[in-house]
Amino acid sequence: MTLAPSDMLCFALHSAAHAMHAAYAPLLEPLGLTYPQYLVLSALAAQGDQTVGQLGAALRLESNTLTPLLKRMETAGWLTRARDRADERQVRLGLTDQGRALAARAATVPRAFVEKTGLDLTEIADLRDILAALRDRLKPAREQRS
Amino acid sequence: MTLAPSDMLCFALHSAAHAMHAAYAPLLEPLGLTYPQYLVLSALAAQGDQTVGQLGAALRLESNTLTPLLKRMETAGWLTRARDRADERQVRLGLTDQGRALAARAATVPRAFVEKTGLDLTEIADLRDILAALRDRLKPAREQRS
DNA sequence: TGCGATTCTATCGCTCACGATATAAATCGC
C-alpha cells in the first residue's frame, strides 16, 4: 500500500545528501566553516566577486537564505558586502584576503570527500551529471543578470 | 584552483535534494504535510507502529530532530506517542485513524513525483540504489533494536 | 517627465537538522 521510505528515490536522495553533509562536517570543522558557507566561499573564489543575485543563481538560493548567511561570513571577516554604486538595489560580494586564504585551504576538501565515497573519478563525474540533470528537470535555473 | 560548486558532486547532490523538496512541496501542501512529516507518516504506515529509535534508524534521524517533529504531528492528530509499558525509556509511536487516512492519501504522491523526474521506472530504481549505496558507504546505518 | 510596475535585497516566522547535554529507566558487575 504505502511505499516505505527505503524504497523511494526521494528518500535515497534526501538521505544521501544528509550523509554527504555528515561526511563533510569533520573536513570543514577545522576551518570553522559550515557546508553552505563552504559553497559560498568556493563560488566566490572560483567565479570571482559577484552580486547576491548571481551567487543565488549559482547556488540555487534566495536572499532570504543568503542574507543572514552572508552576514555571518562578513562578521567572520571572510567577505565584504557593499551596495553597487551604479545600481543601489544590488549588493556586491567580495572575498577578503582572509577569505581567499581560507578558500585556498578549503580547496583540498573535495579530494578528501571523493576518497570517502569510494567512487572513481569517472563514476563521480557521471553521478554528478545525472544529479545535475535531474535537478534541472525538477527546477530549471533562473537566468542571472548583471 | 578552487573548484566551482557546479563542478562538485557534493553540490549536485545537495542541489538535487533541494530541487526534490521543492518538487514535493506542491504535492504535500494540500495535505498539510512537510517533507519530513511525509517520511514519518510513510514509515509508520508501511512498517507499522514502532519506537522513536526504530523510526530514527529507518529515517537516519536522531531524537533531537524527531521529538519536536513527532510532537507537532501528535498535536495535528496524526499519531500517538506513549511510553512502552515494558521499557519506559522507549516511546512507541502509532498512527491514529486520521493519520492512516492521510497516509493513504499521501500514497499517491510518489507517482506524481516520478512523473516530474522524467525518468522511467528502471532509471528511478537504479539511481535510488546508487544513492542508497553511496549513503551507506558515507554513513553506515546504526543497528536498530526492539 | 512622471508614475506604476518590476527588480533586488532584507526581514519575519516557521520547520528541520544537529552537537552538546540532561534525565530517567534499565542493565551490568560485583
Added chain:
DNA sequence: GCGATTTATATCGTGAGCGATAGAATCGCA
C-alpha cells in the same frame, strides 16, 4: 541487590532553508 554504566528520549542553542512580505531603487511606458 546496589552502585556504575549504558540506553532511550528530550531539551537547548545555532545555522539553514523557505514562504510571505516589506522597502528601496530602477525601469518602462504613457
